[in-house]
Amino acid sequence: xxxxxxxxxxxxxxxxxxxxTILAILQFILAFLFLTQVEAFAELQPKLATIEGxxxxxxxxxxxxFGNAGIILLLVTPLLTMRLICExxxxxxxxxxxxxxxxxxxxxxxxxxxxxxxxxxxIALITLMPLSLLSGAELDxxxxxxxxxxxxxxxxxxxxxxxxxxxxxxxxxxxAMGAFGMLLLLWILDWSAGxxxxxxxxxxxxxxxxHFQNVQSGLISSADIGYFLLFIITxxxxxxxxxxxxxxxx
Amino acid sequence: MTTLIEADRLSRYYxxxxxVKDVSFTLAKGEVLGFLxxxxxxxxxxxxxxxxxxxxxxxxxxxxGFDLLDQPKAAKLxxxxxxxxxxxxxxxxxxxxLLYCAxxxxxxxxxVADAIKRAQERCGLTDVAGRLIANLSxxxxxxxxxxxxxxxxxxxxxxxxxxVGLDPIQIREIRALIRExxxxxxxxxxxxxLTEVQESCTHVQIIDQGRLIFNETIAGLNRQxxxxxLQITTRLAPDIENLLKIPGISSIENITENRIKIHHSVTxxxxxxxxxxxxxxxxxxxxxxxxxxxxxxIFISLTKEHREL
Numbered sequence: 359x360x361x362x363x364x365x366x367x368x369x370x371x372x373x374x375x376x377x378x379t380i381l382a383i384l385q386f387i388l389a390f391l392f393l394t395q396v397e398a399f400a401e402l403q404p405k406l407a408t409i410e411g412x413x414x415x416x417x418x419x420x421x422x423x424f425g426n427a428g429i430i431l432l433l434v435t436p437l438l439t440m441r442l443i444c445e446x447x448x449x450x451x452x453x454x455x456x457x458x459x460x461x462x463x464x465x466x467x468x469x470x471x472x473x474x475x476x477x478x479x480x481i482a483l484i485t486l487m488p489l490s491l492l493s494g495a496e497l498d499x500x501x502x503x504x505x506x507x508x509x510x511x512x513x514x515x516x517x518x519x520x521x522x523x524x525x526x527x528x529x530x531x532x533x534a535m536g537a538f539g540m541l542l543l544l545w546i547l548d549w550s551a552g553x554x555x556x557x558x559x560x561x562x563x564x565x566x567x568x569h570f571q572n573v574q575s576g577l578i579s580s581a582d583i584g585y586f587l588l589f590i591i592t593x594x595x596x597x598x599x600x601x602x603x604x605x606x607x608x
Numbered sequence: 609m610t611t612l613i614e615a616d617r618l619s620r621y622y623x624x625x626x627x628v629k630d631v632s633f634t635l636a637k638g639e640v641l642g643f644l645x646x647x648x649x650x651x652x653x654x655x656x657x658x659x660x661x662x663x664x665x666x667x668x669x670x671x672x673g674f675d676l677l678d679q680p681k682a683a684k685l686x687x688x689x690x691x692x693x694x695x696x697x698x699x700x701x702x703x704x705x706l707l708y709c710a711x712x713x714x715x716x717x718x719x720v721a722d723a724i725k726r727a728q729e730r731c732g733l734t735d736v737a738g739r740l741i742a743n744l745s746x747x748x749x750x751x752x753x754x755x756x757x758x759x760x761x762x763x764x765x766x767x768x769x770x771x772v773g774l775d776p777i778q779i780r781e782i783r784a785l786i787r788e789x790x791x792x793x794x795x796x797x798x799x800x801x802l803t804e805v806q807e808s809c810t811h812v813q814i815i816d817q818g819r820l821i822f823n824e825t826i827a828g829l830n831r832q833x834x835x836x837x838l839q840i841t842t843r844l845a846p847d848i849e850n851l852l853k854i855p856g857i858s859s860i861e862n863i864t865e866n867r868i869k870i871h872h873s874v875t876x877x878x879x880x881x882x883x884x885x886x887x888x889x890x891x892x893x894x895x896x897x898x899x900x901x902x903x904x905x906i907f908i909s910l911t912k913e914h915r916e917l
Contacts, residue, residue, distance in 0.1 A: 362711040451697060453659070454712070455712070457659040457660055606663050
């Protein structure tokens with residue numbers, strides 16, 4: 359049942375120009391960044407060759423590419439998730455799901471995986487760029503995998519927040535603004551923590567950027583993965599609760 | 609007869625406002641229950657509670673023996689619901705939309721195509737199956753909504769104002785469809801159109817200000833409509849004194865010289881004797897009609913009575 363809702367959601371994205379536009383623009387921007395990075399490497403290569411233990415091709419190209427992809431997806435994900443529950447409620451189509459023999463957990467997870475499907479596609483397209491270098495160079499595949507995993511965890515968390523915002527907001531625009539605001543706050547939380555002398559341990563822990571960068575560097579620790587998983591589970595649970603609340607509401 | 613819906617003392621509050629209070633009723637297989645009420649009387653709230661879209665503040669609902677709160681999936685499997693606004697994904701075609709609904713209701717894969725085809729035929733959608741729902745007229749959208757509700761052949765069909773926005777021919781078709789569905793399902797339909805209830809329902813309930821004030825079969829309703837009055841027009845002025853001698857007549861009222869109203873007891877209808885008498889007397893019978901209270905009259909008097917209490 360989750361799969362039915364997820365595949366419907368995924369296909370609906372492609373019925374409007376939305377998904378196509380996002381895929382095209384994202385690919386264009388990231389391809390541009392990728393090429394700049396490749397060019398930078400080509401310029402640096404002679405110098406790097408003389409240094410002992412210098413960063414390799416993968417280090418110079420992949421983390422910046424995935425880092426930038428993370429920032430762009432921070433902007434894009436709220437736009438994708440804003441309609442999920444909010445618009446169903448506004449168009450009164452939610453009662454179709456509520457009176458069907460499926461639980462609210464199915465509805466929320468179905469919606470979640472539907473959007474995640476598109477984001478997986480985006481990540482796959484991004485990954486193709488560094489993979490294309492394999493034709494003429496060697497890549498540190500372990501590091502590339504760490505970056506893919508990091509970005510995957512990151513967008514999963516983005517989607518969870520966006521879904522929750524879509525559950526509680528009355529209008530898609532508000533859902534998008536809310537999700538974007540929260541994501542940005544979590545993103546920059548570490549900056550303020552770094553400025554003062556006494557670093558706030560709590561802020562540092564809450565900051566998404568920090569955990570993302572940890573995974574990106576190739577250091578896959580259970581603490582960072584646990585952070586993302588906790589984050590996702592929390593917001594999905596909250597979304598389910600919010601949908602349950604619909605029946606009791608008003 | 610199997611009981612399909614048991615609603616037991618349902619109440620629903622929105623904050624301190626009470627939308628539905630202490631409503632109990634049952635619905636059996638083969639019944640079409642008309643739910644009547646003015647705007648804001650609590651019809652839609654009751655329907656939403658029956659379909660699990662809204663939790664009742666108090667009370668219990670059983671659908672086909674399954675409690676809606678304890679076994680929601682089993683209960684909802686037997687339920688088809690058309691809300692007051694048909695829940696349609698406008699960006700899909702009729703075919704795609706019905707396919708999605710079939711999957712949501714867990715219809716077995718090999719019978720999905722048949723179920724969709726049958727629902728489309730029943731609702732007259734075969735010709736528009738490939739069109740986008742957004743491009744369909746309101747009437748057709750309403751039909752897609754009905755098709756969605758009957759698609760999985762549920763035991764209980766709940767229709768919230770199914771004929772709103774349809775043209776007279778479509779209304780007739782939909783009413784015929786409702787009667788047909790009523791034969792082997794249990795149907796609840798809410799409406800504020802009184803003739804609709806007379807045409808398609810076997811049972812009537814009137815709800816006013818959240819309370820159930822009338823619960824009868826159509827036959828019972830027809831009895832209520834009988835006022836025990838005949839209106840008679842004759843060519844020559846009738847002799848009232850003599851007419852009064854016919855047993856069963858309680859009083860006679862003169863409207864004009866040639867037109868009278870005869871009040872009689874509800875149990876014995878003296879229409880036949882009166883007709884015979886007038887003809888033998890040679891007054892020239894031109895009209896003899898029983899005066900009936902209209903549905904509207906009953907509705908208005910019931911709601912008025914209820915509010916005065």
